[in-house]
Amino acid sequence: MSSPPQGHPAESHNPTDSLVLHVDVLLLSVLGVFTLFALPRAVVRFMRLSEWHKGLLFYSTSTQRSATSSGAGSPEDGKSEKSNVSVRAMDANPSTLNTGEPSTGELPRHMSSWSSAFPGLSWLLSMQIRPGYSIGRLLLIYAYIGVVLYAGLFHSNPFTNAGRAGLVTVSQVPLVIALGTKNNIIGALVGQGYERLNYLHRAVGRIVILAINTHAIGLLYEFVSTGRWSVVVTVPHLTWGLVALICMDVLFLFSISTFREMFYHVFYVTHVVAAVLMMAAACMHHPKARPYVLAAVGIYGLDRILRIVKTRVATASLRAIPELGMVRVDIPHINSGWLAGQHLRLKVLSLGMGILGWTEPHPFTIASVCEGPNGDGLVLMCKKAGDWTGKLYSLAQRGKDGEAATGRSVTVLIDGPYGGPGNTVITSFSGVMLVAGGSGITYALSTVEELLQMRAVGSSRARMVELVWSVRNPSSLVPMVPLFSRLLEYARASGVSLQISVYYTRAQADDLMQSLQVLPPGLDLSPGRPPLERLLQGVVDRTSELCTESQQSPSGVLVGACGPAALTEHAGEAVRTFDRQKFKAVGGVELQEENFSW
Incomplete structure (x- = not known):
């Protein structure tokens, strides 16, 4: 990218500039196509005014305490000291809850997904080649690689025309930055959270690293072969190019999955510092980089501004739940603004978290429903896993005097909400099956609560809900029994057929199993891994049955999976291999995956 007087070979810049520009236009066109595919669901979602203020910002609103006819919202039985987990009673009219029909409100319109419209193509594209990478994802990545290789190699030799690779590198920087931001512009256009596009951020980043190293190798080859190596460290704009190269390689090396998982805080800090320094060095390296870098700076700056706007400082109560190895975080003063399935990034501003621990943000799925009338507010369930x-x-186990206590108040910094179902309106489905593994139960709990709450006020089509929880030890069920019992009780009152199936993979003592033999109707405990294919068939059959009884057309079944990759892949396989005739009869079966690979 450097000018000929500084030792670079002369090249015709206009053809290269035009080619890179055309490639950028092509990539924007592809994004436009995906945006058009996502537009129908976006239009249907935002036709409802209630969707405009959900999933964007945390805030507080007044809620009215109410109880159902079953008394699920009473203070005495609404909370369990043993479990430290509560469920909010929904504001509904008791006189209409037992009819099985919604009381008031407007039913959400259902828009079928493209996967439901073309199940055969969806089956092919969703096949997993390796964990986290389906055929569809790999095709998208390889198509992008082909486009970039065309831009870099068409009528060009990287050893004699190194500037081409340099221009390709900077032209993709805005895309890398956009895919890496939490307030993801691309995700907003295609109706996906940033975490679901992270695989593209990594793939594009690696291609950019390859391109900039190709650019550097081409120049170094020329300088070394002509004995002019010294110009790299004596000519200022070449030195800045070397700085940009080092920053890009640091970004790559510190983002290798093994290092990232072991030293996330180091990865995060180096990622931010190296990215900022790289963009500054690229501007100093060559004028042609400046328009692209300025675009990237604008995208990054917008993300930072939005993150500041979405950040809240609040007082939280920490309570340890030994049976689950979790910490319950209650933030009662924030009770609105999120959708079921969304997550936030949490900082605990306490020296009890260590020298640097209080500066680390960690993502957690929100375990409570928005605007719960019981006033529980925002609830997180943080599993002890690192x-x-x-x-x-x-910290949750220590009182102010350092002795054991039931809880502790701390100041927290929360940033969110993020992710979630995107433009998919969960309450528009006639049936829902939620598959959770371990701490993934937080995703399932908030979704079940939202479905029941919306059904009680007549704003949900869901008539059949199945919650499948896979755990290692059946002892994990003990503190959850009160919560599950209240969910089942409220589901019966609101006219929703709710079934909770818990599966465990490790045998336990006989005395524990005897204590779990008497469970409320609708709650089952079984050994082994969950047979998701059979369970999904049961959900579809029961959904069709209930819709026939109410003389309504089924609007599809949603399968939501949250947990380890093996479990979410199993759920995906169950959807892909489902009987096509029943698939069409129920209005389609759609999959939403939430895994632990953020």
Whole structure:
């Protein structure tokens, strides 16, 4: 990308500029096509005024306490000291709850997904080649690689025309930045959260790393072969190019999955610092980089501004739940603004988290429903699974005097909400099956609560809901029994057929199993891994049955999966291999995956 007087070979810049510009236009066109595909669901979702203020910002609103005819909202039985988990009673009219029909409100319109419209093509594209990478994802990645290779190699030799690779590199920087932001512009256009596009951020980033190293190797080859290596460190704009190269390679090396998982805080800090320094160095390296870098700076700056706007400082109550190895985080003063399935990034501003622990943001799925009338507010369930969460668990067990206590108040910084169902309106489906593994139960709990709450006020089509929870030890069920019992009781009152099936993979002592033999109707405990294919068939059959009884056309079944990759892949396989005749009869079966690979 450097000018000929500084030792670079002369090249015809206009053809290269035009080619890169055409490639950028092509990529924008592809984004436009995906945006058009997502537009029908976006239009249907935002036709409802209630959707405009959900899923964007946390805020507080006044809620009215109410109880159902079953008394699910009473203070005495609404909370369990043993479980430290509560469920909000929904504001509904008791006189209409037992009819099985919605009381008031407007039923959401259902828009079928493209996967339901073309199940055969969806089956092919959703096949998993390796964890996290389906055929559809790989085709998208390889198509992008082909386009970039065309831009870099068409009528060009990287050893004699190194500037081409440099221009290709900077032209893709805005795309890398856009895919890496939490307030993802591309995700907003295609109706996906940033975490679901992270695979593209990594793929595009690796191609950019390859391109900039190709650019550098081409120049170094020329300088070394002509004995002019010294110009790299004596000519300012070449030195800045070397700085940009080092920053890009640092970004790559520190983002390798093994290092990222072991030293996330180091990865995060180096990622931000190296990215900012790289963009500044690229501007100093060559004038042609400046328009692209300025676009990337604008995207990054907008994301940072939005994250500041979406950040809240609040007081939270920490309570340890030993049976689950979790910490319950209650933030009662924030009770609105999110959708079921969304997550936030949490900082605990306490020296009890360690020297740097209080500066680390960690993502957690929200476990409570928005605008719960019982006033529980925002609830998180944080599983003890690492150093940071281990410190959080220890902090929750300590009182102000350092002795054991039932809870502790701390100041927290929350940033969100993010992710979630996107433009998919969960309450527009006639049936829902939620598959959770371990701490993935938080996703399932908030979704079940939202379905029941909306059904009670006549704003949900869901008539059949199945919650499948896979755990290692059946002891995990003990503290959840009161909560599950109240969910089942409220489901019966609101006219929703709710079934909760818990599966465990490790045998336990006989005395524990005897204590779990008497469970409320609708709650089952079974050994082994969940047979998702059979369970899905049961959900579809029961949904069709209930819709026939009410003389309504089924609007499809949603399968939501949250947990380890193996479990979400199993859920995906169950959807892909489902009977095509029943698939069409129920209005389609759609999959939404939430895994632990953020």
